[in-house]
Amino acid sequence: MVPIAYYLVLSAILFSIGVAAFLIKRNIITVFMSIELMLNAVNLTFVAFTRHWSQVTGHLQVSGQIFVFFVMVVAAAEAAVGLAIIIAVFRARNTLNVDQIDLMKL
């Protein structure tokens, strides 16, 4: 028997590591990977709360899992478009360092 709270704490830890990696990492691909890590942490929360909701209502609930399914679909589309943008940026600027891609910075 594992309390749902442990799963939520695990997902909070993963999300915070994702936030830290997003801020610290300077490679644009690694920054993008930390976004994927945050999405995964949120998915774990959804699955854990689905399970909690099933236990509270007494019968099987799947709406949270369907939410995770849609998050996965959108994440796949987002990864394809994002990596294409990274390739285009690399062609234009010849660098992957986010500190050097600052054309829109004031």
Added chain:
Amino acid sequence: MHLALFIIFGGLCVAGALNLLLQRHPINSALSLIVVMSSLAVLYLLLGAEFLAAAQVIVYSGAIMVLFTFVIMLLNAGTEERTHGSKMAYVAGVPGAAILVSLLTFVFLSHRGDFASVRVGDYLATTGDLSRVLFRDLLLPFEVTSILIIIAILGAVALARKEH
């Protein structure tokens, strides 16, 4: 048994995520992210989401991470260098993330009694249960996602194409 599995695979998750943070070469980060995603699939299985566990392995640690490693190899990404911006990010990012995790942990653990406990085998959501909802109640959103995927593919091709 369940607690042991949770500790093993939760520990693998955290270790992989920390390795992603600490490695300097993007390919090492990508491989540790695969570890995180595969361990998350086991945790989904423990929570009774068998379809999502399979989808996690196929979509995330399969398709998306293959895409990432392909792009890393295609662009020949090297080790990242330390810059002034990264020092600023260390000063702001690490304490911020630590505050976030301690706050969330405090909230979750102080309400531990309100949450249910998980036993393996209860409330197993099979693929049939999921598809019954997905193809009856949510048929329109499901079909709209296929349009989204097509637009994403077209956009990816248009963006990554060599300009003449």
